[in-house]
Amino acid sequence: MAEPSLAADAKPWKNATAKPFIRIKNITKKFGEFAAVDDISLDIYKGELFCLLGGSGCGKSTLLRMLAGFETPTSGSIEIDGQDVANIAAFDRPTNMMFQAYALFPHMSVEKNVVYGLLREGVPKAEAMDRVSDMLRLVKLQDFAKRKPHQLSGGQQQRVALARSLIKQPKLLLLDEPLGALDKKLREETQFELIHIQESLGATFIVVTHDQEEAMTLSTRIGVMKDGKIVQVGEPPQIYEDPKSKYVADFIGSVNMFEGTVDVAVSDTLRIKSPEAGIDLLVAPIAGLKANQAVSIAIRPERIAVTRHKPEGAANIVEGEVEEVAYLGNLSIYRVKLASGKTLKVTKSNLLHDDVPIKWDEKVFLSWSNAAGIVLTA
């Protein structure tokens, strides 16, 4: 069997002529006066594992439910594989969904839960049962076929739900917080299993999650949502390295934020006046900035070096005092108070065993290059 070409490698969203598999156009869903989803347009390509990421109440689940056919859009249209699905009821759509709390049928065994979709489709029973046992093998549940859902652990229930939603080989699989109910360790294992299954089936997955780490691990692309709108769409590194707004910078990972005003561009660096930092911040220039414009500068904690001695040749250097140290094993987190009163969060990898660790109340220098600061105008 030929390997299905992976969207993760082909990156069809970079190709202007590529035809999207799902085309969401100006979709709005209102509950009374409240717009849960507010004029969203989004293209998703075949074979993608697309994550809708956002806090609770941002509309991500509502958008997913409109794709599944459980909610009718107030306005706008959804096309799946070139077909407008407005008038297609949930039971006729080429989509399947994995529900947040799994929604396994409690009165049916694992096997009956999984075969349910095939039998409704009219697949002969013998063939259906064969496919079920293949599927249960894929999710490593072949020994649990006769159990009822309440006799399974959370991780096993999650795999039944996955098997049940995959058995009809849907063109589009919708997953609502698929790993939300699992503990951390199991969640990490399952993330990779999920990617593996998605890639081997070549199906398109849309995953709703509030867990940014999960979104970063799983997705080909992430759509960050806020208040019913998509604020940024991009590949995980793009979202992390190049957030377009303070909200995204803050939501994905942790970040140190400085407020400031644009001073002048000096050759290839931009100078930002920031009383909050106590120094003028030097960053890489971006287009379209005016003098004295208010901007925010975001700096990731791992981009800041913490040293006892003043480093040579760094673009930005500030002095501070260590307030707190958290030792996490692979890295340490420092909270360093600047002379201006602002506290910065800095992470440092614990690469060397024989390091003399920096302790509380030590005076330290924080430094970062001019490429580390991200200029945000929104």
Next chain:
Amino acid sequence: MSAFQASSPWRKTAALLARIGLTGRMLIIAVPMIWLLVFFLAPFLVVMKISVADPMIARPPYSPLFVQGPDGWSIKATIGNYAYLWEDSLYINAYWSSIKIAFFSTVLALLIGYPMSYYIARSPEPKRSLLLLLIVLPFWTSFLLRVYAWIGILKTKGVLNAMLMKIGLINEPLIIMQTDVAVYIGIVYTYLPFMILPLYANLVKLDDSLLEASADLGARPISTFFRITIPLSMPGIVAGSMLVFIPAIGEFVIPALLGGPDTLMIGKVLWTEFFSNRDWPVASAVAIAMLVLLVIPIMLLRLAQSKGADT
């Protein structure tokens, strides 16, 4: 600390009771146990005792169970009354007819009650409370009055016939009163809330996402209803059916008021034996036989349910 505990009067009492083997848990269980003993088991034993006596023209009108003879006390019991129930076809027919009427009433109540319960359970909150109130509202009027009201509706020159004739649906009045149809109407009307309430309590807990999951997997609404909703509401169906079937089988007032001379129900037979024939022993035997008749299917059902819950 222990000095404080010992000084508390409650602790002292508890310690005292514990010494004679009484704990708080037992005391709490004792209340319903004593209630059942006094108000269920004792009367049941009295009825049981009368059912094995001979009728006598005396006061009370039956022979005593313990007789003092020349050589001390002896027990005098007979199963003649039970044999009589078996021999006289009237009783068998009455039992059979009661079961039939109760069964079909239960089925009708289920068919009417299920959609109502479903609708109430799916309604938004303020409306739901109002609808439930409306279901319970008839209980605020005397049961007897409500059955009387049905006579006014169903009789030959009653409200229903007048209305149907006015709109020209019928030319002659329908004879409903004093037939089994009237009895069915009365029983279904009276016991419908007992069907609706347990069904509602069950259906309101039904998880919407299960219905969505079923639709998502390609099941049409009708298929979802029979494969998901009905099986999951089985406990409510069973509870509601029991609450209708059991009292309906022994119902006396409704067949007496709405039924005719041909309506044969065991409650009516019991009444006749007791008050008209003053044959207390046979009346008691009728009551005991009915109880056994009811208890056996209930126990079988409980057994089936507990088995179903295990697997």
